[in-house]
Structure formats: C-alpha cells, structure tokens
Amino acid sequence: MRSEFLEELILILGHPNVLVDDDDKAPYLNDWRKRYSGKALAITLPKTVQEIAQIVQLCAKNQIAIVPQGGHTGFCGGATPDNTGAQIILNLKRMNAIREIDKANQTITLEAGCILQAVQDKAADQDFLFPLSLGAEGSCMIGGNLATNAGGTNVLRYGNTRDLCLGLEVVTAKGEIWNGLKGLRKDNTGYDLRDLFIGSEGTLGIITAAVMKLYPLPISQWTTLVAIDSIESTIALLNLFQKRATSLLTGFEMMTQESLTLNEKHFPHMANPLQGNPPYTILIELSDHESEEHVRQLLETVLEEAFEAGLISDAVIANNLSQANSFWHMREHITLAQAEEGANLKHDITIPLSSLDNFIKETDAQMRSQYPGVRIINFGHLGDGNLHYNIAPPLGVDPKAFNLIHEKPIHELIYAQVERCHGSISAEHGVGQLKLEDLRAHKGEVAHELMKTLKRALDPQNILNPHKVVSI
Numbered sequence: 001m002r003s004e005f006l007e008e009l010i011l012i013l014g015h016p017n018v019l020v021d022d023d024d025k026a027p028y029l030n031d032w033r034k035r036y037s038g039k040a041l042a043i044t045l046p047k048t049v050q051e052i053a054q055i056v057q058l059c060a061k062n063q064i065a066i067v068p069q070g071g072h073t074g075f076c077g078g079a080t081p082d083n084t085g086a087q088i089i090l091n092l093k094r095m096n097a098i099r100e101i102d103k104a105n106q107t108i109t110l111e112a113g114c115i116l117q118a119v120q121d122k123a124a125d126q127d128f129l130f131p132l133s134l135g136a137e138g139s140c141m142i143g144g145n146l147a148t149n150a151g152g153t154n155v156l157r158y159g160n161t162r163d164l165c166l167g168l169e170v171v172t173a174k175g176e177i178w179n180g181l182k183g184l185r186k187d188n189t190g191y192d193l194r195d196l197f198i199g200s201e202g203t204l205g206i207i208t209a210a211v212m213k214l215y216p217l218p219i220s221q222w223t224t225l226v227a228i229d230s231i232e233s234t235i236a237l238l239n240l241f242q243k244r245a246t247s248l249l250t251g252f253e254m255m256t257q258e259s260l261t262l263n264e265k266h267f268p269h270m271a272n273p274l275q276g277n278p279p280y281t282i283l284i285e286l287s288d289h290e291s292e293e294h295v296r297q298l299l300e301t302v303l304e305e306a307f308e309a310g311l312i313s314d315a316v317i318a319n320n321l322s323q324a325n326s327f328w329h330m331r332e333h334i335t336l337a338q339a340e341e342g343a344n345l346k347h348d349i350t351i352p353l354s355s356l357d358n359f360i361k362e363t364d365a366q367m368r369s370q371y372p373g374v375r376i377i378n379f380g381h382l383g384d385g386n387l388h389y390n391i392a393p394p395l396g397v398d399p400k401a402f403n404l405i406h407e408k409p410i411h412e413l414i415y416a417q418v419e420r421c422h423g424s425i426s427a428e429h430g431v432g433q434l435k436l437e438d439l440r441a442h443k444g445e446v447a448h449e450l451m452k453t454l455k456r457a458l459d460p461q462n463i464l465n466p467h468k469v470v471s472i
C-alpha cells in the first residue's frame with residue numbers, strides 16, 4: 001500500500017519533489033530548538049494549490065496524516081511529525097510567489113511559502129511597510145506565521161499576524177480549495193472562516209496563500225535603551241509613552257539583568273551599552289511619518305519626564321541606524337544565547353499589565369525558593385503584556401538532567417500563577433505538541449470541547465496534523 005501511495009505522490013509532484021531517502025528527509029524532521037524530532041514516510045514539496053489539493057485527497061483516501069510545514073522555526077513542535085514514520089510532511093517552501101501588490105488597496109497577495117524577510121523587502125521596494133517582524137524572519141514563512149498567529153516586536157502598533165490578514169486561500173481536509181482571497185477591510189457575511197484557520201497550527205486546513213495589509217513606510221525612527229529598577233516603573237513608563245507618543249510607539253521590549261548576562265556570556269560583542277547591567281533594560285522605539293527632528297524631540301521630552309518622575313535611571317538614544325540595529329540585535333540574541341546555553345524551559349505567557357508586577361514577584365519568589373540557583377531568563381514584548389518567562393538550571397548543572405526532573409513541576413508552578421492572574425499560557429508561540437496537555441485545563445471544559453467539535457467537523461478523519469493543539 002505504501003509503495004502505491006508513494007507512486008501516486010510522485011505522479012502528482014514529480015520525482016524530485018517527493019523525498020523518501022533518509023538523508024534527504026533529515027533536514028525536515030527536527031524543530032529549531034532540537035527539542036522535537038520525528039520520522040516521515042515522505043517529505044512532499046508542492047508548487048501549486050492544485051497539487052496540494054491532490055495530495056490531501058490522496059492522503060484522505062489512504063488515511064495518511066499530513067504535517068504542514070513552513071520554516072520549522074516554531075517553538076511548540078507543531079511542524080514535526082510523530083515517530084511512527086506513517087505521516088507525510090507537506091513543506092510549502094516551493095509555493096513562494098508574490099501574486100500581487102495592490103497599491104491603492106494597500107495589500108499584498110502572496111503564497112504561504114514566502115519567507116517573511118523577503119515579504120518585508122518586497123513591500124519596502126514598493127515604499128510600503130509589512131510590519132510583521134520577529135527574530136526568525138530570515139527563515140519562517142508567511143503560512144507558518146498565519147498558522148501560529150505569530151506576534152513579534154511590532155504588535156503594539158500594528159497587531160499580530162491575524163490583525164494583518166484580510167483573506168486566505170486554504171486547502172481543506174477533504175482536498176477542496178477555499179478561495180477567500182478578498183482584500184476587504186469589512187465583510188460581515190456570517191462566520192469568519194479566515195479567523196478560524198489563523199492560529200490553527202495546521203490542524204484545520206492548509207493555508208496556501210493570503211492577502212495581507214501593507215502600511216506606509218515610516219520615514220523617521222528613533223530607538224532608545226533605558227535602565228529601570230522595577231516592573232512597576234516599567235509599566236508606568238509604558239503608560240507615559242502611550243499617553244505622550246500614542247501611535248508613534250512601535251516597540252516596547254523588556255530584558256532582565258539575567259537575560260543580558262546570558263547574552264554577554266555567549267555574545268560578548270553584544271554588551272549592554274547601559275552602565276552596570278541594570279535590573280531591567282527596556283528597548284523603546286518610536287516611528288512616524290513626520291521629520292526625524294520632530295520624533296527625536298518627542299522622545300527626549302518623554303524621557304526627561306520619565307527621569308523627573310524617577311521612573312528611569314539612565315538612557316541611551318541610538319544615534320544612527322547601525323546603533324539602533326545593535327540594540328535590536330542585543331534583544332533578539334537572547335533566544336540564540338539560550339540555545340547556546342543548552343536545553344531550557346520556555347514559557348510564552350501573557351498577563352494583564354495590571355497584574356504583571358504581582359505575577360513576577362510571586363512567581364520569582366516561589367521559583368527561587370523551590371529551585372535555588374535557577375536562572376530566570378525573562379524578556380519579552382512587555383508592551384503587549386507578553387512575557388517570555390524562561391528557566392535555565394543553576395550554573396554547572398546539566399540542563400537535560402535538570403529538565404528531566406523539574407520540567408513538569410516548573411511548568412505547573414508558572415501556569416498556576418498564570419491562571420491566578422487571568423493570563424494565557426501562550427501569547428504568540430502557540431500550542432503544538434508542547435502544550436497539548438496543558439491546554440485542556442487552561443481553556444476550561446466548554447472551550448476545549450468546542451475546539452474538539454470544530455476539529456471533528458472540519459477534519460473528521462483526523463489527518464491534518466493530528467495530536468497537535470487538540471486530540472480527538
């Protein structure tokens with residue numbers, strides 16, 4: 001049966017686009033963090049939506065499960081197959097055409113396999129901003145961004161991937177093509193199918209193309225790093241910028257002392273330009289369509305006000321683009337420093353800003369008393385209430401051995417605090433296989449059952465990314 005199935009796949013895609021040899025399959029079988037790996041019957045590399053529809057029809061006929069895959073930079077194991085070797089991976093990298101840029105409508109219609117950075121560049125060539133931006137932008141793909149509803153560093157001003165999407169083209173679990181590629185900002189025709197597929201992590205349909213919003217390219221941008229002593233002051237500073245700079249505030253990122261110490265250990269050239277490695281370093285960015293002087297003046301005025309109010313103790317404003325980029329690199333390298341350090345426990349949570357100070361104080365206190373010596377590598381998109389609350393073992397302790405014993409109770413400790421503060425266990429990275437078990441408790445019975453009802457209705461054979469997000 002397997003060989004017949006593979007022969008039919010080859011008939012659809014051509015020999016070079018169906019990988020079956022172990023060496024050819026290997027680069028697709030792991031996630032970026034090397035936390036998950038699996039086996040696959042074949043890796044399929046379709047080029048058109050019609051080919052994808054045919055693959056899904058063939059898999060439905062043969063009851064073979066499909067793992068959709070973009071850049072496999074996701075953090076929750078969503079794009080990695082299981083260990084049975086019975087699933088196929090459907091990687092979208094060959095489906096990477098920009099179909100249209102509609103200047104008057106300020107939209108771009110593009111295929112799911114487009115690399116995010118290529119989309120940003122293409123938009124900039126036409127004098128537009130495509131605002132989705134994240135550390136993995138050189139390899140993640142727009143289909144993966146949509147499937148995970150990725151966040152990143154511009155959410156504060158432009159929203160997450162969902163907010164940037166106007167229309168989708170999707171192949172359903174039956175192998176039908178739904179063409180919802182309308183670039184409309186208003187469309188109240190019943191249930192929102194687009195929003196159903198966004199964030200569904202490949203479990204309800206395969207996203208093959210999308211219409212995304214474009215924005216005018218800002219002409220001035222100023223970036224600053226500020227030193228601050230407490231989360232309470234950080235939130236007061238955020239509120240001050242929100243009040244004074246309103247929509248000019250495009251970035252507000254937090255890095256703790258411990259996360260920058262880890263950064264410097266692995267990337268000494270990324271040292272914090274602020275003296276004395278303060279408890280919290282905040283990266284703030286303002287951008288606008290007004291003159292550079294206007295924005296710089298505004299930034300300086302708000303910083304002065306913050307100094308006078310005792311909110312901040314030091315600040316350094318980037319004097320040129322290369323210095324601004326170095327501030328952003330320092331922020332984005334924390335993830336890479338964590339990877340260099342070895343296995344670590346990542347938590348991607350959101351907490352209402354009004355409870356964040358209490359959450360951190362309480363969780364840090366419990367963590368440090370129950371696990372003496374652990375390093376709390378916290379950073380995140382604080383403007384969105386999105387905290388990456390990460391745990392590395394005490395120095396000198398083997399990370400794998402530490403995680404084997406402590407991973408579960410540490411997750412439980414953090415997630416109990418998240419529940420207490422009415423937060424979410426996933427702000428932007430999604431659920432995948434990592435949080436499959438935690439989701440039920442977190443969503444509550446009614447919401448979890450509704451999710452399963454949707455999964456059963458849209459994928460009754462359970463062939464689209466089974467045992468990710470929800471199990472039916």
Ligand code: FAD
Nearest residue numbers: 070071072073074078135141143144145147151152202207
């Ligand atoms: P993959 O990892 O390939 O897939 C992710 C999920 O989507 C899987 O469940 C997969 O089955 C499904 N999928 C992929 N393509 C499709 C498709 N076409 N149709 C249906 N389902 C599909 N994430 C953030 O949100 N914010 C960040 O700031 C951020 N920073 C990161 C920094 C680094 C250095 C790294 C490595 C990752 C970061 N991520 C971040 C996580 C990751 O980059 C995002 O989740 C990204 O959106 C995943 O895109 P991808 O193409 O790699 O998807």
Ligand code: MLT
Nearest residue numbers: 135332334335380381388
């Ligand atoms: C980030 O904000 O840098 C990403 O979400 C990656 C991470 O959490 O490590």
Ligand code: ZN
Nearest residue numbers: 152381388428
């Ligand atoms: Zn993030």
